Amino acid sequence: MRRxxxxxxxxxxxxxxxxxxxxxxxxxxxxxxASPYTFEQxxxxxxxxxxxxxxxxxxxxxxxxxxxxxxxRSPESGGRxxxxxxxxxxxxxxxxxxxxxxxxxxxxxxxxxxxxxKKLAAEHGDPPKKxxxxxxxxxxxxxxxxxxx
Numbered sequence: 001m002r003r004x005x006x007x008x009x010x011x012x013x014x015x016x017x018x019x020x021x022x023x024x025x026x027x028x029x030x031x032x033x034a035s036p037y038t039f040e041q042x043x044x045x046x047x048x049x050x051x052x053x054x055x056x057x058x059x060x061x062x063x064x065x066x067x068x069x070x071x072x073r074s075p076e077s078g079g080r081x082x083x084x085x086x087x088x089x090x091x092x093x094x095x096x097x098x099x100x101x102x103x104x105x106x107x108x109x110x111x112x113x114x115x116x117x118k119k120l121a122a123e124h125g126d127p128p129k130k131x132x133x134x135x136x137x138x139x140x141x142x143x144x145x146x147x148x149x
Contacts, residue, residue: 030100031109036127037120039066039090042097045120046086049112053119056084066090072101074108084112 035042043066050056050070060069072084082103089096097116099109121127 030098031106031113032099033097033113033117034093035088035095035097035120036130037095037124038128039088039095041124042095042120043088045123046088046097046116049116049119050084050086053115057081059083072104072108072112074104077104086112086116 037045043063047058047061047068050068051058056073057071058068059071061067066088068086070084070086071081073079073081082101085098085100087098087100089098097113099113099116101108101112
């Protein structure tokens with residue numbers, strides 16, 4: 001529940017530049033990924049991808065809330081910087097990653113996300129194995145353990 005205010009701030013920060021662009025082009029939805037790696041592995045790898053590998057300027061980051069705001073530069077935009085965000089959320093269903101580049105076509109988000117997935121596998125190897133789900137309850141009583149001595 002602590003992350004809700006931070007997520008709201010992130011959404012507002014991304015909506016402001018998007019509002020000006022709506023008249024010129026349609027808004028694209030973000031792309032998402034369910035990461036099989038831990039929150040720490042996923043967030044750290046996303047940070048290294050953006051800052052080290054791609055050399056984008058980090059505008060703001062909050063590890064506790066799980067988001068990165070950065071300046072995205074593409075050769076297609078003439079080197080002009082646009083706002084970008086990566087959000088990493090640790091939930092009950094696992095780690096969820098969302099990439100948003102509101103001023104760019106959606107395939108830019110997908111390329112960035114694909115690079116993150118590839119980097120996660122390269123840095124951390126195969127994802128950790130999940131425990132198998134418990135057997136389904138068939139409604140039958142459990143087997144008798146036998147008579148007490």
